[in-house]
Amino acid sequence: MSVIILLLKFVKPRIHYGDPMGDIPFRDLVELCEALERTTKRSSMIALIASFFKKIPSDLVGIAARMIVGKIFPEWSHKTLDISWRTIIKVIKEITGTKPKDILDAFNKTGDPGDMTKILFEKKKGVKQITLLAPQKQQITLLDVYKIFNEVSEVKGEGSKRKKELLLRGLLEKCEPLEAKYIVKILLGEMRHGASEGIVEEALALLSNAPIELVKRAHMLTGDIGEVAEIAVKGGIRALKEVKMRLFHPIEPMLAQAAESVEEALKIHGGRTAFEWKLDGARVQIHKKENEVKIFSRRLTDVTLSLPDVVAQVRDNIKAREVILEGEVIAIGNDGKPLPFQHLMRRFRRVKDVKEMVEEIPVRLYLFDILYLNGNLLIDMPYVERREKLYEISGDIQLVPQIITSDSKEAEHFFKAARSAGHEGLMAKKPNSDYTPGIRGKKWLKIKETLDTLDLVIVAADWGYGRRYKWLSDYYLAARDENSGEFLVVGKTFKGLTDEEFEHMTKRLLELKIGERGRTVFVKPEVVVEVAFDEIQKSPKYKSGYALRFARIVRIREDKRPEEADTITRIRELFEKQFRSKARAE
Ligand code: AMP
Numbered sequence: 001m002s003v004i005i006l007l008l009k010f011v012k013p014r015i016h017y018g019d020p021m022g023d024i025p026f027r028d029l030v031e032l033c034e035a036l037e038r039t040t041k042r043s044s045m046i047a048l049i050a051s052f053f054k055k056i057p058s059d060l061v062g063i064a065a066r067m068i069v070g071k072i073f074p075e076w077s078h079k080t081l082d083i084s085w086r087t088i089i090k091v092i093k094e095i096t097g098t099k100p101k102d103i104l105d106a107f108n109k110t111g112d113p114g115d116m117t118k119i120l121f122e123k124k125k126g127v128k129q130i131t132l133l134a135p136q137k138q139q140i141t142l143l144d145v146y147k148i149f150n151e152v153s154e155v156k157g158e159g160s161k162r163k164k165e166l167l168l169r170g171l172l173e174k175c176e177p178l179e180a181k182y183i184v185k186i187l188l189g190e191m192r193h194g195a196s197e198g199i200v201e202e203a204l205a206l207l208s209n210a211p212i213e214l215v216k217r218a219h220m221l222t223g224d225i226g227e228v229a230e231i232a233v234k235g236g237i238r239a240l241k242e243v244k245m246r247l248f249h250p251i252e253p254m255l256a257q258a259a260e261s262v263e264e265a266l267k268i269h270g271g272r273t274a275f276e277w278k279l280d281g282a283r284v285q286i287h288k289k290e291n292e293v294k295i296f297s298r299r300l301t302d303v304t305l306s307l308p309d310v311v312a313q314v315r316d317n318i319k320a321r322e323v324i325l326e327g328e329v330i331a332i333g334n335d336g337k338p339l340p341f342q343h344l345m346r347r348f349r350r351v352k353d354v355k356e357m358v359e360e361i362p363v364r365l366y367l368f369d370i371l372y373l374n375g376n377l378l379i380d381m382p383y384v385e386r387r388e389k390l391y392e393i394s395g396d397i398q399l400v401p402q403i404i405t406s407d408s409k410e411a412e413h414f415f416k417a418a419r420s421a422g423h424e425g426l427m428a429k430k431p432n433s434d435y436t437p438g439i440r441g442k443k444w445l446k447i448k449e450t451l452d453t454l455d456l457v458i459v460a461a462d463w464g465y466g467r468r469y470k471w472l473s474d475y476y477l478a479a480r481d482e483n484s485g486e487f488l489v490v491g492k493t494f495k496g497l498t499d500e501e502f503e504h505m506t507k508r509l510l511e512l513k514i515g516e517r518g519r520t521v522f523v524k525p526e527v528v529v530e531v532a533f534d535e536i537q538k539s540p541k542y543k544s545g546y547a548l549r550f551a552r553i554v555r556i557r558e559d560k561r562p563e564e565a566d567t568i569t570r571i572r573e574l575f576e577k578q579f580r581s582k583a584r585a586e
Helices: 002-011 026-038 042-055 058-069 085-096 100-110 113-122 142-154 160-173 177-188 197-208 212-222 225-241 262-268 308-317 341-349 354-360 383-393 408-420 499-511 568-585
Strands: 255-258 273-278 282-289 292-296 322-331 363-373 402-405 425-429 440-448 453-463 472-480 487-493 513-517 520-523 528-532 535-538 546-549 552-556
Touching (some): 026 058, 042 058, 058 142, 058 197, 058 225, 085 100, 085 160, 085 177, 100 113, 142 160, 197 212, 197 225, 262 440, 273 408, 273 440, 282 308, 292 308, 308 354, 308 363, 322 341, 341 354, 453 487, 472 499, 472 528, 472 568, 546 568
Parallel strands (some): 255 440
Antiparallel strands (some): 273 402, 282 322, 453 472, 453 528, 528 552, 535 546
16 A cells, blocks of 8 residues: 555656646756757847746746746845855765766866766766666656755754755756756856846746836845746736835845046046045945844845944934945954955954954944935935935944045045045946946946956966965966856966965865866866956967966955956957057057
């Protein structure tokens, strides 16, 4: 009897396309992603996603939307899979019996963790054992995958690493190579098929006949593409209109483009603009409701625990029941001047003994924007009016110094004042501009002293010599090739980090290891560093065709993702600019 029940369990038919609460094979989502990967046309991607959503049970639309963009849990949910690259590699090795060298080769061939996984699964030796209870291979479903991801996110405490490993192993063992490719992609949040959240929004607009602005707004307010997808598909325009702002769900921050000078900024903004000091710290988004305060980083992670002093300051000063504020936190030295960014990062990294850190590295909060106040969303309000509101409620908390001017001399003066106070430069903000979450436009411009630093990604590192023998201390720096998505090396450096940072970096890079050859450890491109250099040269040594002379790390950009790193095109632009200015000088 019990054998029959077990057999029934294994062959239960779970695929019900017409049923709103049914399930679908995971393979269908995989095929959609493959189709997305094959096209670069925006309109085709939108149509593909829209028809997929139309076809699947409406209860699955949210999960599918999140999987398509590789964000299985929204940031504010505090749920994370928290499976390291090291664990993924370990499980793949266990399942496929691959040698370390093959892993490195497979990665080098594709440059993509998902494609690498597919290759290794295809090479897997041995046939799957056929048992009585699993007469044929059970096809995994979308809900199977989602349930396991959920289980993984709930594993806590002692032995959790091993438990997660087993869950992942159990899932991957059931996968065909192509399915495994996407499990790994979703786990890492690196889909690379080109269909961004913006494209999913367009697909939802198309499907629900809603204006794209309405979908975008709902997405911004919920901070979860899955929730918006369900709302749009189940409730259409009416339901989308009803979406309200929710405190403690962070909003994507507005970003700035670079400008060469204050003159250029003035020109772009039509002759008159607001200049603010650009502080060299960490951006924070502060949500407050009565006495409850939460702080989110630029990447929208909750950093409240690292900043108890800022929380207290907000609680004591802000004269508003409900509010969302933006500002910059900087570390302050004994002389009251800002400390380099690295000090601040130590504050953010620390989760234990925060109290000591608060004393060791005092920080100061400067506010520069307000997005929500007592039930009203302010993002459509012009910048100058938002600033006015911010001033009214900020109590003793300082606002970032600001001037509004049309005079480039005055702006230049202000720039020098920011620099001599130890800050990076200026931001120019168009006075009548709205706040556009997640968009890097021209309404905000950043003006730094020198534009000639690059944000590059570490793709490999050599073990050091002498005093540094225990550290991975010589780094291969790569820029992104927008066409292929590859990271191409443009230089190498062992300069710029403190001992503490070398130690931290070594740990971090070993977690990201793909393989090694001789003294070189190859890593998954993830860590972004800001790099200064003297010159860009043409070089046959690297595939990129360029090499940086005297590269040195200025700081580790914990706040940047590898997709935000500088590109080969940018390097070419800088090379040409430098070539032109040299020619002028000669
Ligand atoms: P970047 O990181 O170089 O793209 O420059 C943008 C960053 O500058 C923002 O994300 C903020 O963290 C920071 N920042 C410093 N001062 C300001 C300011 N007054 N307004 C806006 N952002 C600022």
